[in-house]
Amino acid sequence: MKRRFHPGRVARAVALSAGATATLAVLGLARPAFSDDFSYDPPGQLVPGSGSGRVDQNVYAPNMRYPMETGPAFANSQVWGHGGSQGPGGDQCDAANFSYPWHDNYCETRDYDMPLCPAGVGHQGQDTRAADCVKNVHWVVAAESGTVTSIGSYSVYITAADGTRYDYLHMGSLQIAVGDEVTKGQRIGKVSNEFGGTPTTVHLHFNLRQDVDGVGNVYVPPYLSLVTAYQTLMGLTLNPPEGSLDEVSCAVISGWAASLDDTSVPIEARLYFDGKAGDGKTVGHPILADESRDDLCSAIGSCDHAFSVGLPLSLLDGVEHTVKAYASDGSPDLSELGGSPKTFTCGFELPGGVRRKVKDVDAENAWRFSAVWDEISVSDGIVATLPEGADLEDAPALVVSTSDASVLYILDQGKKRLVPDAKTALAWDFDVDLATPMDDDALAQLPDGPVMRPRPVVLLADSGDLWLVDDADSPVVPVGVTSAAGGDDDGDALTPSSGDGCSCSMPGSDAGGYPLAWALAASAVGLIALRRRRR
Amino acid sequence: MKPAWLPFFFGVALGGAACDAAPDSAPVSKAAGELPARSRVVPIEKAIDVRRVSWPRVDEVDDGVAQNLSADVRQAVARSSLPVLVPRALGLVDRTVLIVRDNFYAASIHGSDDYAGLTVNVSATRVTHRYRGMPNVKGRDRVRGDRPAFVTSNEGIWSATWIENGVSYVVEVECAHPSEDARCADSTFVERLADELAFVGGSFAEGGAQ
Numbered sequence: 001m002k003r004r005f006h007p008g009r010v011a012r013a014v015a016l017s018a019g020a021t022a023t024l025a026v027l028g029l030a031r032p033a034f035s036d037d038f039s040y041d042p043p044g045q046l047v048p049g050s051g052s053g054r055v056d057q058n059v060y061a062p063n064m065r066y067p068m069e070t071g072p073a074f075a076n077s078q079v080w081g082h083g084g085s086q087g088p089g090g091d092q093c094d095a096a097n098f099s100y101p102w103h104d105n106y107c108e109t110r111d112y113d114m115p116l117c118p119a120g121v122g123h124q125g126q127d128t129r130a131a132d133c134v135k136n137v138h139w140v141v142a143a144e145s146g147t148v149t150s151i152g153s154y155s156v157y158i159t160a161a162d163g164t165r166y167d168y169l170h171m172g173s174l175q176i177a178v179g180d181e182v183t184k185g186q187r188i189g190k191v192s193n194e195f196g197g198t199p200t201t202v203h204l205h206f207n208l209r210q211d212v213d214g215v216g217n218v219y220v221p222p223y224l225s226l227v228t229a230y231q232t233l234m235g236l237t238l239n240p241p242e243g244s245l246d247e248v249s250c251a252v253i254s255g256w257a258a259s260l261d262d263t264s265v266p267i268e269a270r271l272y273f274d275g276k277a278g279d280g281k282t283v284g285h286p287i288l289a290d291e292s293r294d295d296l297c298s299a300i301g302s303c304d305h306a307f308s309v310g311l312p313l314s315l316l317d318g319v320e321h322t323v324k325a326y327a328s329d330g331s332p333d334l335s336e337l338g339g340s341p342k343t344f345t346c347g348f349e350l351p352g353g354v355r356r357k358v359k360d361v362d363a364e365n366a367w368r369f370s371a372v373w374d375e376i377s378v379s380d381g382i383v384a385t386l387p388e389g390a391d392l393e394d395a396p397a398l399v400v401s402t403s404d405a406s407v408l409y410i411l412d413q414g415k416k417r418l419v420p421d422a423k424t425a426l427a428w429d430f431d432v433d434l435a436t437p438m439d440d441d442a443l444a445q446l447p448d449g450p451v452m453r454p455r456p457v458v459l460l461a462d463s464g465d466l467w468l469v470d471d472a473d474s475p476v477v478p479v480g481v482t483s484a485a486g487g488d489d490d491g492d493a494l495t496p497s498s499g500d501g502c503s504c505s506m507p508g509s510d511a512g513g514y515p516l517a518w519a520l521a522a523s524a525v526g527l528i529a530l531r532r533r534r535r
Numbered sequence: 536m537k538p539a540w541l542p543f544f545f546g547v548a549l550g551g552a553a554c555d556a557a558p559d560s561a562p563v564s565k566a567a568g569e570l571p572a573r574s575r576v577v578p579i580e581k582a583i584d585v586r587r588v589s590w591p592r593v594d595e596v597d598d599g600v601a602q603n604l605s606a607d608v609r610q611a612v613a614r615s616s617l618p619v620l621v622p623r624a625l626g627l628v629d630r631t632v633l634i635v636r637d638n639f640y641a642a643s644i645h646g647s648d649d650y651a652g653l654t655v656n657v658s659a660t661r662v663t664h665r666y667r668g669m670p671n672v673k674g675r676d677r678v679r680g681d682r683p684a685f686v687t688s689n690e691g692i693w694s695a696t697w698i699e700n701g702v703s704y705v706v707e708v709e710c711a712h713p714s715e716d717a718r719c720a721d722s723t724f725v726e727r728l729a730d731e732l733a734f735v736g737g738s739f740a741e742g743g744a745q
Contacts, residue, residue, distance in 0.1 A: 058666055113687040115672045124689040149634050149641035152654035152709035155692060162583060163639050163660030169690050178632055178643045196691065196713045205690055209705075211663045213584075214671040216685060217696040217703035281637040283583055283662055361589040361701035368665065371587040429582070433668040460587070 038234060040075070040102035043223045047080040051109035052118040059228055060208050060220040061144065061164055062268070062330040065184050066229035067206055068130055068191065069139035073233075074098050075226055077105040078127040078201045092201040093133035104223040115215055124219035125167065125207035126226055135192040135202040136172045142182040143206075143229065145278055151178050154194040158182060161280050167207035170194050181280065184332065213368070228330045241267055241327035243289070243305070245339040248323055250316070250346035254308035255337055256296055257289040257327035263302035266290035268328040269337065273315060273372075276324050277334045285372070286328070313376040313457065316348035348376055351457055351469050354389030358458065358466035366395035367456070367468075368429040375458040375466070383461045392468050396428075398435035401443060408435060413473060415449030427455035449473060582665040585638060589701035590739050591618055600628055600733035608633045612736045615640045617659045618700045620732040626650040628733075638662045652716060654709040657732065661702045676722075678729040686722045693725035706732065 044055035066073065076097060078084050083092030090096075107114060107122035114122040130138035146160035156168045156176065172192030176182060193199040208222045231237065243257030257269040268286045275282025293306035315321045324341040326334035358364050369375060390413055397411040408425060409416040419425050425432060450471035457469045600623045601609060611633040612619045617640055622628050626648035634641040639660040646653035674685040674697065684697040691713035696705045706729045710719035718724040 060664075110688075112689075113675070113685050115674070115685055124687070147634055147636060147641075149658060150643045150654065150656040150707075152656075152692070153711040154690075155654075155709055157641075157656065159634075159636075159639055159641060159658070159660075161636070161638065162664075163662035164664075165658075167689075179634055196709075196711055198712075198714050207689065211660050211703045212669060213663045213665040214669055216674065216698060217660065217705050218685060219687075219689065283585060283638065285583055361587065364587065365701070368584075370582075370584045372585055375587070429665070431667060431669075434670060 037100055038231070038236065039100045040227055041104060043104050043221060044107075045104060046108055047077050047103055047105070050077060050080045050086070050105070051107060051122060053104050053107045054117055054221055056116075056221050057224070058221070059224045059330055060210060060222065061166070061225040062228065063328055063332055063334060064143040064166070064225055064229050065141065065332045066226065066233040067140055067143040067166070067168065067204060068128070068233075069141045069185075069187065070131070071230065071234050072098075072131050073230065074100070074129045075102040075104075075126055075223070075230075076129065077103060077108055078129070078203045079108065080105070081201075083201055097129055098132065102223075102227065104221075106219075106221045106223055115218055116212075116220065125169075125205050126222045127203050127205055128226065129203045130191045133202050136190045138191040139187045140168055140171055140189045140191055140204055142166070142184055142186045142188055145184045145280060146182060147280070148176050148178050148180045148182060148188075151176070153196045156188060158188070162283050163211055165207075165209040167205075167209060169205035169207070170200055170203060184278075213365070229332060232331045237331060238262065240331070240333065240335040241329040242335065243269065243325075243327045243337045245323070245325040245337040245342055248342035248344050250311060250344060252308050252310060253323060253325075254306065255289075255325060255339065256293060256306045257325075257337060258296075258300055258302065258305035259327075259329045260300055262329075263300065263305065266305060267330075269307045270326045270328050270334060271309075272324045272326070273312065274321055277326055277336075284326070284334075289327075310455070311344065311346060312370075312373045313348065314372050315344075316346045316376060318345065318347050320345045348378075350378070350382060350385070350459075353386065353453075353469045354472050355383060355386040355459065355467035356389045356392045356470050358392050358468055359394065363392060363394050364458075364466055367392070369456055369458050369466075369468075370429075374456045375460050377460045377462075380462045383459050383465075383467055386467070386469065387472075389470060389472065392470075396430065398430055398432070399438040399443070400432065400435040402437045402439045408432060409438075409443070410452060411446070412449055414447070415473070416443060416446040417449040418451045420451050424452055424454055428452065584663050584665065586661040586663055586702050588617055588661060590737065591700065591734055593739065595734055596736045597623070597733040601735040603628045604631055604633075604735065605629070609736075611635045613738060615737040616740060617661055617702055618737045619735050620657055620659070620699075620704060621735055622655060622657065622728060623731050623733040624650065627653075627655055652711040653718065654707075654711075655728065656707040656709075657704070659700075659702050659704045663703075676726070678726055679732070684729070686726060688722075691719055693719060693722060695722075695725050695729045697729070704732075 044053035046053040080086045081097045082088060082090035082094030105123055105127055107117035110121055110123050112121055114124060142158055143166045144160045146158045149159045150157040154170055156171060158166045170193055171189035172194055173190040176188045182188060191202060191204050193202045206222055208220050209217060210220050211217045212220060238261035241257060241259040243255060245255040247254045255269060257267055259267055266289050269289045270284040270286050272282045272284050277284055287307045287309055289305050289307040291306040291308065292303045296305055297303040320343055322341050322343050325337045327337055328334050393412055399409050399411060401407040408419040410419060419430060459467045459469060603625060608631050615635045616637060619640055621631055621642050627644050627646050627650050630644050630647055632643045639658060641656060641658040644655040646655060674683040676684045676686040678684040678695050678697050682697045682699060684695050686695045692707055692709045694705055694707040696703060706725060708718060708725045708728060710716035713719040
C-alpha cells in the first residue's frame, strides 16, 4: 500500500499560544485553493514500472522557493503520465496529471549515468506541471538568488553562491540573459514545451546540481526540496523559526534555534562569516541545533534546540570577523537570530606534537579537512618548529568492532588508533556508516597507536604544503567512549589568546605549549569544534 | 551496523559545551505547538565546505588559447578563484562569456562556424556539500587522461563531470536540435570536448576560507 503524506494541516493546530493561533488563522484565510488537499508520495516511490527511485530524506536545497510563481502545481512524471510516451493513454491535459498526490520521478528509467540512483542510471530531475496544460501562461521564478550562468535552446541554469545549480528546462518567454543576477522569486520565463524543435509536454523539468563530497558535481534529488518549497507557496506554513545567537568568543559560537510551532524535530542554525545570507557570495554553514539546554526547556517547552561550535581555524588570524546567524526550518526565508550579528577577533596558538604531511588535495579531501574549519595559514618558519612525523595516510581507514559497535578506530601506520568518543568522531567528520567492520581477534593483532586528538588542526604553510599536527607515534591507553574530553595531554592547543576570549596573538613558536588555563577551559566547557555539528 | 553511541551525534554530542547560564537574550516563552510537521520533512544532515584549490603552475597556462578569449574575458579569468578551463577550438573559445563569482566560474558559449547550433557550458565550483552516509562513488568513464568521470545525458543535454585541481568541473553540450544533431546523439563529442579543454589561468590565489 502506498504511503502518502498530508503534511501541512495547519488548520488542525492545537495548543498554540493565542498569538500563534491568530497568525495561523490569517495564513489559513490566505491559503489558495488546492492547499488543504496537498499530499505527496514519499521520495523514491515512482510510478509503478518506471524504475527504482532513490529513497532519500535529504532536502538538498532547503531554503529554495517553489519555481513557479503561483500554485497549484503538480510534480509527477510526464513520460509515465497521461499523454506521455509510456503513460496510460489520454493526453497531457488529462485531469489526472493535475491532481495530488505528487510523485517523485528522479531516477525514473533512463539509460544515462546517475550515480545517486539505485540502478546507476536514471532521470536527473523532477517534472512539474503548472495549474493547467496551457503553455506560456504560468510564470517560472528563480528558486534561489544567483547568477544566470547559461541559457541554451531549452535550458536555463542559475547558480547560487553555494555552488548549487538550479536548472529550468523547456521554458518559453524568457525574461533573463546570461550574467544577470536574479533574486529568489524573480520571473525568469514561463512553463512551456520547448525541446529543441521537437515539443515535449507542457511542463517544467527542474534539476538541482551540486558538488557532493565523495561523488562529484552531480544531479541530486530535488523532490523533497520542491515539497518543502511548495508547502510554503501554498500557505502551509507556521510562524518563522526563532532563536538567539548567545555567545561568540574565541572558544565557541553558541545559541539556539527552533520552530516554536513544531519543536518535535530540530532545525538548523546557519552561520555566515563576514557576509550575510542572500548576498550572493557568502556560503552559509549549517549547524544542527539539537543540543539539550536546560533553560530552553522552560522557555520554549522543548530542550533540544541549542547549538555550539568552535571557531573556524581559518579565521583565527587576529583580524576582526563578523558572524551572522540565522534559523532555518527549510522554508524559503531565513530568520536572523536575536543577538546576531556578533564580531570576534582571535589569534591562534600552535599546538604541540609532530607535523605530518598531507600529501595532496586528494588526501585533504579524503580526510575531509575543511579549509574553513580545520586549516590555518602559517609561515614555513612556524611549521618548522614542529618535528616532522610520518606522512599522513592517503585516506582515513575507519574500522568498527563487530562485537561492540561503539568502538571505532582509525588504522594508521599499521596501528589502530582509538576514536575515543562521539565528539571526536564528529570533529573529524568520520562517517561511522562508512566504517569497515573488523572482528575483535583481528583488532587485537594490531598494535595500539595514539588516541585521535579531539579535532584536526591542519597547517597551511607559505610553501603551500599542508601539515596535520598530530601525536608522535607512541601507544597510549585507550579511554572509554563516554569520555567527556578525550585526547591526550599535549593535544588540542587551539587557544583563545587571552582570558577575555577575543584579543589577538600569533605566538606560534611554542611547540610544546599547552596553557593550563586553556586545558581547564576546554575541559570545563568542551571547547571542541565539532564539524559534525554543522549538520 | 551503527555504533551504539551514534545517537550522540544528534543528541548530546556537545552536551558538555552547552551553557547552563541564561542566554544573553532569553528566548520568549511560548507554549509548544502540537502541529504536524510542516515544511521540513527531516533534519538536514549536511555540511558545506569550501575546497582549497590546487593550482596548476603559471607556466601551464595555454597562452595560445587564452589569446583567443576576448579582453573582457581575459580580465575575468584573472579574477577567478578557480583554475579556468575553456574549449580550445575557434568557434567556441572566441565566443566565451565568462561568469566569475567567489566560489565558482561558468563559461557560457553559443558556438559559431563549425560549432553553430551548440550551447556549451564549462563550470567549476569549490563549494562541496557533505551528506551523512553518502558513499564515495567514482565515475566509470574517463576524461582528461585517466580522471574518473560521470558522463550523462539530461533531456538530451550531454555532460561530463570530474575532479581536477581539487575541485569539480562540468562541461555540457546542448544542441539546438538534439534529435537531428550527431553531436548530441551520444557521449563522443562531450568527452572529446572535455579532453581538449585548455587551462587559461585564474587568480592563483590561495583559496578556501569563506
